[in-house]
Amino acid sequence: MxxxxxxVIPGFGILLILLVYYFSRPQLSTRSNNTFIQLLGIQSLGLxxxxxxxxxxxxxxxxxxxxxxxxxxxxxxxxxxxIFWFYLFTxxxxxxxxxxxxxxxxxxxxxxxxxxxxxxxxFRTGAIFYIKDxxxxxxxxxxxxxxxFLFYVMLSFLLLFFNxxxxxxxxxxxxxxxxxxxxxxxxxxxxxxxxxxxxxxxxMAIIIIYLTFQNPDLxxxxxxxxxxxxxxxxxxxxxxxxxxxxxxxxxxxxxxDEREIYGYHQMDQGIGLISRFLxxxxxxxxxxxxxNGCFAVMGNERMDWDTIRRKIYERFQQPxxxxxxxxxxxxxxxxxxxxxxxxxxETIINRMLSAFNEAQKKYSVDDILIDLDEIHDVDRxxxxxxxxxxxxxxxxxxIFLQPLIECxxxxxxxxxxxxRIRNEEGRIIPPGVFIEIAxxxxxxxxxxxxxxxxxCRFISEGNLEKTGLRxxxxxxxxxxxxxxxxxxxxxxILNRFQVNPEEVHLEITEASMVDFxxxxxxxxxxxxxxxxxxxxxxxxxxxxxxxVKHYPFINIKLDLExxxxxxxxxxxxxxxxxxxxxxxxxTVTAEGIExxxxxxxxxxxxxxxxxxxxxxxxxxxxxxxxKYTVSDLTKPVKKSETAExxxxx
Ligand code: C2E
Ligand code: MG
Ligand code: MG
Numbered sequence: 001m002x003x004x005x006x007x008v009i010p011g012f013g014i015l016l017i018l019l020v021y022y023f024s025r026p027q028l029s030t031r032s033n034n035t036f037i038q039l040l041g042i043q044s045l046g047l048x049x050x051x052x053x054x055x056x057x058x059x060x061x062x063x064x065x066x067x068x069x070x071x072x073x074x075x076x077x078x079x080x081x082x083i084f085w086f087y088l089f090t091x092x093x094x095x096x097x098x099x100x101x102x103x104x105x106x107x108x109x110x111x112x113x114x115x116x117x118x119x120x121x122x123f124r125t126g127a128i129f130y131i132k133d134x135x136x137x138x139x140x141x142x143x144x145x146x147x148x149f150l151f152y153v154m155l156s157f158l159l160l161f162f163n164x165x166x167x168x169x170x171x172x173x174x175x176x177x178x179x180x181x182x183x184x185x186x187x188x189x190x191x192x193x194x195x196x197x198x199x200x201x202x203x204m205a206i207i208i209i210y211l212t213f214q215n216p217d218l219x220x221x222x223x224x225x226x227x228x229x230x231x232x233x234x235x236x237x238x239x240x241x242x243x244x245x246x247x248x249x250x251x252x253x254x255x256x257d258e259r260e261i262y263g264y265h266q267m268d269q270g271i272g273l274i275s276r277f278l279x280x281x282x283x284x285x286x287x288x289x290x291x292n293g294c295f296a297v298m299g300n301e302r303m304d305w306d307t308i309r310r311k312i313y314e315r316f317q318q319p320x321x322x323x324x325x326x327x328x329x330x331x332x333x334x335x336x337x338x339x340x341x342x343x344x345x346e347t348i349i350n351r352m353l354s355a356f357n358e359a360q361k362k363y364s365v366d367d368i369l370i371d372l373d374e375i376h377d378v379d380r381x382x383x384x385x386x387x388x389x390x391x392x393x394x395x396x397x398x399i400f401l402q403p404l405i406e407c408x409x410x411x412x413x414x415x416x417x418x419x420r421i422r423n424e425e426g427r428i429i430p431p432g433v434f435i436e437i438a439x440x441x442x443x444x445x446x447x448x449x450x451x452x453x454x455x456c457r458f459i460s461e462g463n464l465e466k467t468g469l470r471x472x473x474x475x476x477x478x479x480x481x482x483x484x485x486x487x488x489x490x491x492x493i494l495n496r497f498q499v500n501p502e503e504v505h506l507e508i509t510e511a512s513m514v515d516f517x518x519x520x521x522x523x524x525x526x527x528x529x530x531x532x533x534x535x536x537x538x539x540x541x542x543x544x545x546x547x548v549k550h551y552p553f554i555n556i557k558l559d560l561e562x563x564x565x566x567x568x569x570x571x572x573x574x575x576x577x578x579x580x581x582x583x584x585x586x587t588v589t590a591e592g593i594e595x596x597x598x599x600x601x602x603x604x605x606x607x608x609x610x611x612x613x614x615x616x617x618x619x620x621x622x623x624x625x626x627k628y629t630v631s632d633l634t635k636p637v638k639k640s641e642t643a644e645x646x647x648x649x
Pocket of ligand 3: 536537559560591
């Protein structure tokens, strides 16, 4: 009753190729991976026993009876175990915690136990198999094995039904496919018990699993001996649930620029060298190369990350020799630890990636520490997105105004319009949080339109005259500039409110100058409509004086970090810069003025306008009017420190 050898030998060959290929690659130690290795073991042993049994049956008399029984018992034990392990593998993939509920646990193991006990006792009871006249025979209760098979395949389908949302589509298809193949094998085996095809069918199932989930190449980084971000996600999904862990990440600063400078090929080689160094440095931990110069080492809660950090840091004091070129690279560290278990991998990855982004932009080498227990970034993002949607749909984006003070007269001469939205509880969400999100999902266009409309309404109600303002500054995102229709839309809004374009200055951040070729046309046509431009946040990005010179700005706004830096350590740079701008006929605004000393110092080096908390925080329009209306002398000037209640500080 055993399958003939011509069936088994090719199966063996295929399995062997799979095994060699599989074990020659680095292994990711996840739960599903371990289960898969066990499954491979069971399958190999099952095939081996199949061959042995086939040969022993053919030459029955040469072997003692107990050996025949022994080999048959072992064969059927593995037969039942195999389907159970397929089931366990599905359980791992779907991240079902069997131990969490006693009923689940008992249900899962009971049938397996019954099948195995029946097999074990068969040499006495003959329930599953027996030997008669030198021939292996199927027992009267052989149906127990079919039942066991059917049970676990059905249970797998059931689990999939309740947990499919954890997987991607192709993974779901794959789970359905390998379970269907097992089911089909079982059916054929049931209908034609003389053909023992189960080995072949389970090999097919294993190949499907291998192709979809276990191919080591799915997890390998293409640069050096490290794992990739798919592997990172996988590990987080499992480790994140199971136990405490630590992640020490670091990022090559200015990765994109360095790649340009040193060359792509050299840089890729460098990443390979770094991966190798990390693997040798922490052999017990898992090393990942995520992308864009981001590395991560993941270990358990005993990982000695201070030592590892120090060693990595020391190594980076030396150049990396890639293809004869010496790469001098600098890094910033990101550390993640969590005591809690209930973070989904998505949260951790998002948090991690945004920390990497942050680190890549940082000028200092300080580490970034993230304690997941303190930050619920994803909730926050969802909250912000919802607030954005609502604000835009209901036309409730608010504008706050912050005065611009003329140095000469010490009087307010203009104001910057700053956007605000509120969360569900009515608390203010600052633009630092929502602008980036709005830029990413394109909502910035409608948001920007609303801000401009509200600024125009403010002007059309005669508020400039009431407060002695000459103009308003409105921020323009570089994303808005990608909209070809922008100039026409802005002109229409101004026409609708009958506002003179000279009363609106548009601020463009310095960062957007990187893609200036695209901006240039846009600025030209807006200028043709009468708008004027200021360069915002000068000094926060790649400043190129010679380039700035050619652009049609009327005003340069020094970034508040630049202003504060000057104040921490006074040198000749800022005064020289201001002087240069003045000679090029730009007016200069200093942002972030918080004290009288700052006011005096920046006035004395020649700035034209000042902006900052020293004068006022950004205020809602009613408060702004109450505080600054000149004609209405009867109203007391309100203090307005409480104007902004920040929801996310
Ligand atoms: P920004 O255009 O550089 O605006 C100045 C920011 O500096 C404002 O932050 C203002 O509150 C803050 N600031 C002013 N003086 C001081 C000071 O003395 N000390 C400190 N610590 N901060 C000061 P805010 O309102 O949070 O805006 C942040 C950024 O969001 C703005 O930077 C601007 O780039 C962007 N933004 C705001 N509203 C809009 C908008 O309507 N459209 C677009 N595209 N971007 C906007
Ligand atoms: Mg601005
Ligand atoms: Mg600014």
